[in-house]
Amino acid sequence: MHELLEYGFFRNALWSTLLIGTGCGLVGTYIVARRVVFISGGITHASFGGLGLAYFLGLSPLLGAALFALAAAFSILRLSAGGRFREDSLIGIFWSAGMAMGVLFIYLTPGYAPNLLSYLFGNILTVTASQVWLSLALGAAIVLFFVLFHRPLFYIAFDREYSRTHHVAIEWLETGVTVCMALCIVLCMKLAGIILVISYLTIPPTIAARFRGNFKQQLVLSAAVSCAGSVAGLFASALLDLPSGATIVFCFLLLLAACHAMRRRGKAPR
C-alpha cells in the first residue's frame, strides 16, 4: 500500500477522493433530506451533453460539463417551481437529452473519439494535479458554505414553505446549494463516472441517517463515511486491479450493509 503512495497519479487520486468525498457528503445530506435525489441524477446525465459539445468545439470537457450541469440544475428547479411542468418529467427530459447530445457530439467529433466508458464509469487514476487544485477549491467552498449556513439549510430542508414566510434569503441559499451540487457532480465524474455519481450523493448520507443525531452530526458523519468509503475503494481498486468507480460504490454498499447488521444487533438505533 505504501508503494502506491509513491506514484504521483495515485496521490492525485487520493487527494481528489478525500476532497470530493467531503463535498459530496455535505451536499448529499441536504439532497437526501430535501428528497431531491433524482434531480441530481438528471443533472449528472444532462452534463454529458456539455461534455460532448466541448469535445466537438475543442474546449475543456469539464468546463462544458459544468456549464450544462448548472444550466440543467437551474432549468429543472425553475420550470418545476412555476408549476408548468412536472418535476419527474423534466428530470427524464434533461436526463435523456443530455446523454443523446453527448453521444451525438462525440460521434461527430473528427479524429480520435475519446473513450466513453471512462466518463460513464469513471477512472480516478487519470485525475491531474490541476484537477486536485480545483477539487480543493470546491471542497473548501462547500465546507465554508455549510459551516456558515447549515442551520437555515436545515430549516429549508425540513419545511421550505414555512421558511419562506420568514422572508430571509431562501432563494439565495437554494441557489448556493444548487451550484455546489452541480459542481460536485462534475468533479465527481472522474471518480465515479456519470452513471455512478448519484451513489456518492445518496449512500453516505443514507448511512449517516441510520444513526441518531441532529442534522449537523449527520453532515459530519456523511462526509466521514464518504471519505472512508472512497479511500477504501480507491486502495481496493488499485490492489485488486478493478475499476475505481465501481469499487468505491461497492465499498459504500459494504458500509451500508455493516450499518444494517449493527442495527440488527441493537448497536445503531434506527
Place this chain on the structure above:
Amino acid sequence: METILELRGVDAGYDRHLVLRGVHFTLREGDFVGVIGPNGGGKTTLLKVILGLLPPRAGEVIYRFPARSLFGYLPQNSRFDARFPISVEEVVLSGLLSEKGIYKRYTRADRARAREMLEAYGMASCRDRAIGELSGGQVQRVFLCRALVSSPRVLILDEPATYVDNRFEQAFYSLLGELNRRMSIVMVSHDLATVRALAKSVISVSEGQCKKE
C-alpha cells in the same frame, strides 16, 4: 387602530388558474378575522398572498411594517418527513429564522425562549424528542409554539384545530382570545360556529371573491 397590511384589488392563482379576483382586504392591529368559505374557494390562497408566499398577478399587497418579522404561521397540513433529524426544540427555534437571519448563531437566550414556549403549551417533556415521534395533535402544538416564539404582530392560522384532540381544542380556542390582546389574528376554519364565537369580524371567500359577513 393602525393598519398592518392591505390587499388592493388582488388577483392571484396558480399556473393558468386564477383563484382570487379583485380582492380587497385590510388588517388592523387588534383584529381577529375569521375566514370561512367552501373548499377550493380561495381561503388558503388568500393566506398565501398575505404571507407573501404567492405574488399577486394584479393589484398590490401593502405591508405597513417589515414583512420579515410580521407573521407567525400555523399551516393547515404540515407534511414533513417523519424520519427528518430534527428535535421538537429545533422546530420551535426555526420560528426565529426571520429574527436571526441566515448568518447569526442561536444563543442560550434563544433556546430559553423556545423552552419557555414549549413549557407554556405542555410540550416541555418532548423537547428533545424527534418531531416524527409525536402524534398529530402534539405536532400541531409544537408548530403553534414555532409560530408564536418570535412574538409576531400577526398570527395566521389555517384550520388550526386539525389533528388536535377535543380537550386541547377548547383550551386552544380560549388561548386565542388571550393572544388577540397582543397580536392580530387571521384564522381560516370550516367550523362556522367557532369562527363566529371567536372572531371580531368574519369574511367569506368563495369563487375568488372576498365578502364581509
